[in-house]
Amino acid sequence: MLSDFIHNQSLILAGITWLIAQAIKTGVILFQQKRLDWNYMISSGGMPSAHSATVCSLATSIAMIEGMGSVYFSIAVVLAIIVMYDAAGVRQSVGKHSAFLNHLIRELSFKSSRMEREEDFREFIGHTPFQVLIGALLGILITWLWIFLRSL
Numbered sequence: 138m139l140s141d142f143i144h145n146q147s148l149i150l151a152g153i154t155w156l157i158a159q160a161i162k163t164g165v166i167l168f169q170q171k172r173l174d175w176n177y178m179i180s181s182g183g184m185p186s187a188h189s190a191t192v193c194s195l196a197t198s199i200a201m202i203e204g205m206g207s208v209y210f211s212i213a214v215v216l217a218i219i220v221m222y223d224a225a226g227v228r229q230s231v232g233k234h235s236a237f238l239n240h241l242i243r244e245l246s247f248k249s250s251r252m253e254r255e256e257d258f259r260e261f262i263g264h265t266p267f268q269v270l271i272g273a274l275l276g277i278l279i280t281w282l283w284i285f286l287r288s289l
Contacts (some may be wrong), residue, residue, distance in 0.1 A: 146284075147198040154194035154279045158272060186264040186272030188224045192217035193276030201284045217273075225269040256280035 142148070163177040163182050176182065195215035203209050264272070 147195055147202065150198045150280050150283055151191050151195045153186050153283075154276050155191045157279060158185050158190040158275055161275070162187065170285050178236075182263055182273065184268045185275050186221070186269045189264070189269045190276035190279070191215075191270030192220045193273040194280040195276075196282065197277045197280040201281070221269050221273060222261060224264045224272075225266045226263075281282045 156176070159178045162183045162185065163173070163175065166177050167173050192213070196210065196217045198212045199207065199213045
């Protein structure tokens, strides 16, 4: 049973794709901000969407291994749609709300010395639709290339 888990190609590909997407995100931050921040290897938000890359990798590998008519593929596609919608919709809205709350608290703190907070609300949470799209394409491409090259 443990052997099946360890050798599950779809699970391995999803994990590898997540790592690659997080590494790319860290590289993008390095390029944009001229600083290396290893926290982006485990954080959410940013370019590309590692969530989208991971679930699209999973769906692609299931399609290529089990077929697009399988129940497993249907489950993976529904999961991918929910995750990508959440990443670009709900979590992006949470980030915008956090930014507004942080701004509001700073304004109120300036006027009143009694308001103290240890840290701001986290603003870098969700993704733009473009970041989700790039993540999805990355997941599909990595998985397709991996499976295609292994079959040669």
